[in-house]
Amino acid sequence: MHARNIRHGVIGAAGAVLLALGVAGPPTQAMPREQASASAPEGDIEQGKELFMTIGCYACHGIEGQGGFGGPKLGPDPMAFPAFVRYVRAPGGTMPPYTEKLLPDEQDLADIHAYLRARSGPAPLSVLPPP
Ligand code: HEC
Incomplete structure (x- = not known):
C-alpha cells in the first residue's frame, strides 16, 4: 500500500506537471503518449499543425501549444480526446x-x-545554463 516509486531518473517540469495531474509514468519526450492516444482517433500531425495555425488556436496557446498568450499549455499531454x-x-x-x-x-x-x-515537452532543467 505504498505509493509507487518512480525511478526514471530526472523528472523534469513535464514530469512534475504530469504527476500533479495524477498521470502515472515517466514523460516520454517527443513521442505521442499512449495514454492520450488510446482514446483518440488517428490524426495527421502535419494537418493538425496547419489547422492549429489557420483556425487560430496558436494565437492564444502558442505555436507549439506551449501556452502563455492568454491560453494555457495544451501539449504534449492534452486531455483525453x-x-x-x-x-x-x-x-x-x-x-x-x-x-x-x-x-x-x-x-x-x-x-x-x-x-x-x-x-516535445519542456527541456530538462539540466540544459539550462547555470545561474
Ligand atoms: C482567444 C484565445 C483562444 C483561442 C483562439 C483558443 N483558445 Fe483554447 N483556451 C483559451 C483560454 C483562455 C483557455 C482557458 C480556459 C478558458 O478560459 O476557457 C483555453 C483552454 C483550452 C483548453 C483546455 C485546457 C485545459 O487544460 O483545461 C483546450 C483543450 C483548448 N483551449 C484548446 C484550444 C484549441 C484546440 C483551439 C483552436 C481550435 C483553441 N483552444 C483556441 C483561449 C483560447
Whole structure:
C-alpha cells in the first residue's frame, strides 16, 4: 500500500506537471503518449499543425501549444480526446467556442489533438545554463 516509486531518473517540469495531474509514468519526450492516444482517433500531425495555425488556436496557446498568450499549455499531454472535443466545442471560460458550425469535421480536432500529443515537452532543467 505504498505509493509507487518512480525511478526514471530526472523528472523534469513535464514530469512534475504530469504527476500533479495524477498521470502515472515517466514523460516520454517527443513521442505521442499512449495514454492520450488510446482514446483518440488517428490524426495527421502535419494537418493538425496547419489547422492549429489557420483556425487560430496558436494565437492564444502558442505555436507549439506551449501556452502563455492568454491560453494555457495544451501539449504534449492534452486531455483525453472526448474531453478535448467537448471542451473545444463548448469551453467554460474566455476561450471562444469552436462549434460544429465553425469546425464541422471532428477529424480536424483529431489532427489537432495528434499535433499537440507530438509536441516535445519542456527541456530538462539540466540544459539550462547555470545561474
Ligand atoms: C482567444 C484565445 C483562444 C483561442 C483562439 C483558443 N483558445 Fe483554447 N483556451 C483559451 C483560454 C483562455 C483557455 C482557458 C480556459 C478558458 O478560459 O476557457 C483555453 C483552454 C483550452 C483548453 C483546455 C485546457 C485545459 O487544460 O483545461 C483546450 C483543450 C483548448 N483551449 C484548446 C484550444 C484549441 C484546440 C483551439 C483552436 C481550435 C483553441 N483552444 C483556441 C483561449 C483560447
